[in-house]
Amino acid sequence: MEIADSNCYVLKISSSDSAxxxxxxxxxxxxxxxxxxxxxxxxxxASYPPPPEVDKESYDAMLKSMIEYRERFMLGRVHLCIxxxxxxxEYQGRGMGKMLLxxxxxxxxxxxxxxxxxxxxxxxxxxxxxxxxxxxxIEMPLDGVTQCFLVMWALRDLAK
Numbered sequence: 001m002e003i004a005d006s007n008c009y010v011l012k013i014s015s016s017d018s019a020x021x022x023x024x025x026x027x028x029x030x031x032x033x034x035x036x037x038x039x040x041x042x043x044x045x046a047s048y049p050p051p052p053e054v055d056k057e058s059y060d061a062m063l064k065s066m067i068e069y070r071e072r073f074m075l076g077r078v079h080l081c082i083x084x085x086x087x088x089x090e091y092q093g094r095g096m097g098k099m100l101l102x103x104x105x106x107x108x109x110x111x112x113x114x115x116x117x118x119x120x121x122x123x124x125x126x127x128x129x130x131x132x133x134x135x136x137x138i139e140m141p142l143d144g145v146t147q148c149f150l151v152m153w154a155l156r157d158l159a160k
Contacts, residue, residue: 005033007033007034007035008031008032008033008034008083009031009032009033009104009107010029010030010031010032011029011030011031011032011100011103011104012026012028012029012030012100013026013027013028013029013087013096013099013100014026014027015027025088026088027087027088027091027096028086028087028088028091028096028097028099028100029084029085029086029087029100030082030084030085030100030101030103030104031082031083031084031085032080032081032082032083032104032107032108032115033080033081033083034078034079034080034111034113035070035074035078035079035080035081036078037075037076037077037078038075038076040067040071040075041067042063042066042067043081043083055142055143057142058140058141058142058143061140061141061142062118062140062147065118065138065140065147065149066118066147066149069118069135069136069138069149070116070118070149072136073116073135073136073149073151074114074116074151077114078113079113079114079115079116080104080107080108080111080113080114080115080116081115081116081117082104082115082116082117085097085100085101085117087100097126101126101127101130102130105130105131105152108152108154109154111154112154113154114151114152114153114154115132115151115152115154116149116150116151117132117149117150117151118147118148118149118150119147119148119150120145120146120147120148121137121145121146121147121148123148124148124150127148127150127152128150130152131152132150132151132152133150133151133152133153134148134149134150135149135150135151136148136149137149
């Protein structure tokens with residue numbers, strides 16, 4: 001769905017090893033979607049059911065909080081949202097996530113748009129390294145993991 005959406009950038013890192021089957025496996029992926037100023041709701045997240053290993057109630061709580069915080073900080077502003085972001089477990093720690101997020105930040109800078117992302121507390125400092133600011137935090141009721149709502153403000157420094 002993201003590939004066909006003209007408001008979405010799909011960034012990927014795939015294996016270039018000639019021994020791998022075609023198409024090459026995707027090692028890292030980041031989906032960056034542009035939201036209209038008055039677009040409400042969960043966007044693409046509403047299109048995905050929770051993975052089988054995830055408790056539906058926890059997933060619904062995460063989704064509800066993401067909607068609440070994105071609308072609180074971003075409603076009324078055209079903005080980008082990191083909808084999906086991950087690196088294959090076997091390839092983590094090799095800088096692929098940094099490359100993907102750096103490219104997403106370049107796109108945001110070029111378009112002069114803010115970027116919103118929801119991330120768990122373990123990834124919070126990763127986003128801070130790229131200039132994101134934590135605008136809210138909430139502990140999820142069932143699993144106790146804290147979700148962080150971060151924004152990279154495109155125009156904040158220009159207003160000074």
